[in-house]
Amino acid sequence: MPDPLGPPPSDPRPTEAETAALRDAIAQARAVAETGGMGIVAAVLSGGRVIAMRPNQVEESGDPSRHAEIVAMAAAAQALDRVDLSGATLVTTLQPCEMCLAAMRWAGISRLVFAARQEAVHPKYFQFGGLTLADFHAAADRGFVHLGGILEEEVIDLYADGQE
Amino acid sequence: MPDPLGPPPSDPRPTEAETAALRDAIAQARAVAETGGMGIVAAVLSGGRVIAMRPNQVEESGDPSRHAEIVAMAAAAQALDRVDLSGATLVTTLQPCEMCLAAMRWAGISRLVFAARQEAVHPKYFQFGGLTLADFHAAADRGFVHLGGILEEEVIDLYADGQE
Numbered sequence: 001m002p003d004p005l006g007p008p009p010s011d012p013r014p015t016e017a018e019t020a021a022l023r024d025a026i027a028q029a030r031a032v033a034e035t036g037g038m039g040i041v042a043a044v045l046s047g048g049r050v051i052a053m054r055p056n057q058v059e060e061s062g063d064p065s066r067h068a069e070i071v072a073m074a075a076a077a078q079a080l081d082r083v084d085l086s087g088a089t090l091v092t093t094l095q096p097c098e099m100c101l102a103a104m105r106w107a108g109i110s111r112l113v114f115a116a117r118q119e120a121v122h123p124k125y126f127q128f129g130g131l132t133l134a135d136f137h138a139a140a141d142r143g144f145v146h147l148g149g150i151l152e153e154e155v156i157d158l159y160a161d162g163q164e
Numbered sequence: 165m166p167d168p169l170g171p172p173p174s175d176p177r178p179t180e181a182e183t184a185a186l187r188d189a190i191a192q193a194r195a196v197a198e199t200g201g202m203g204i205v206a207a208v209l210s211g212g213r214v215i216a217m218r219p220n221q222v223e224e225s226g227d228p229s230r231h232a233e234i235v236a237m238a239a240a241a242q243a244l245d246r247v248d249l250s251g252a253t254l255v256t257t258l259q260p261c262e263m264c265l266a267a268m269r270w271a272g273i274s275r276l277v278f279a280a281r282q283e284a285v286h287p288k289y290f291q292f293g294g295l296t297l298a299d300f301h302a303a304a305d306r307g308f309v310h311l312g313g314i315l316e317e318e319v320i321d322l323y324a325d326g327q328e
């Protein structure tokens with residue numbers, strides 16, 4: 001069993017490392033979108049370091065679950081040789097869908113930083129539109145921190161009308 | 165683009181094929197549990213035929229998202245050469261967690277048959293215990309059918325205390 005990753009940042013705002021990772025993810029998402037791909041990118045950080053950053057890979061993998069967050073967490077788990085990513089931060093260009101939010105919790109991640117918020121984007125990015133992130137937060141068996149809308153203005157054009 | 169799979173069964177109860185697949189999945193889950201593994205098994209059916217049946221593979225893959233349902237849907241997508249599994253039925257020994265339920269919807273699956281219900285099992289199998297399947301059903305942007313508690317008495321001992 002590897003050592004724990006250490007606690008996540010306690011900052012009530014994104015750290016410099018988290019903001020820098022989000023900016024890189026947005027640049028990568030824009031590059032993917034420009035070549036006709038699904039322009040959503042996620043990263044896993046630990047100790048201020050990016051462990052993995054990955055784009056959505058549903059089409060490439062032929063697997064409907066391979067959203068950017070799922071792929072980035074799988075890559076981080078492989079890099080760190082553990083499925084328990086407690087202490088890490090999940091950073092993503094778009095608020096995680098319900099699948100990815102639950103996957104984050106299965107990985108033990110309790111800190112989430114993202115750009116575009118559900119209420120600012122096309123509804124196609126979510127499956128249970130009647131539930132908000134606040135609803136999930138209230139229903140969670142264990143708490144987590146979510147910091148949304150960070151750098152949103154730098155990426156919202158990709159998701160506002162669902163044309164990324 | 166492959167042809168559509170055709171509509172799912174409209175039966176208000178599980179079909180014979182669905183019940184048979186669930187019985188096979190329960191037997192496989194029990195066999196996995198007896199060897200110390202995570203005894204949860206899921207299957208994808210189409211046209212009354214089992215396209216894929218898979219156990220949880222989180223430990224084997226080192227990927228925290230590789231629940232039985234995720235793996236079975238990925239295998240079905242590969243077998244059918246499509247990520248859109250609309251028309252298929254998802255069959256599973258345990259009510260899908262929030263991740264797997266959303267993954268089912270991303271795959272376009274609108275018919276779910278499962279054995280052990282959330283209210284009958286240990287809470288560890290869910291991340292957002294304050295939300296029920298009825299809440300997700302009410303919040304879904306597109307409808308789906310869920311038939312739970314089928315053959316529950318044949319498998320509940322695995323999940324009642326979370327010791328499967």
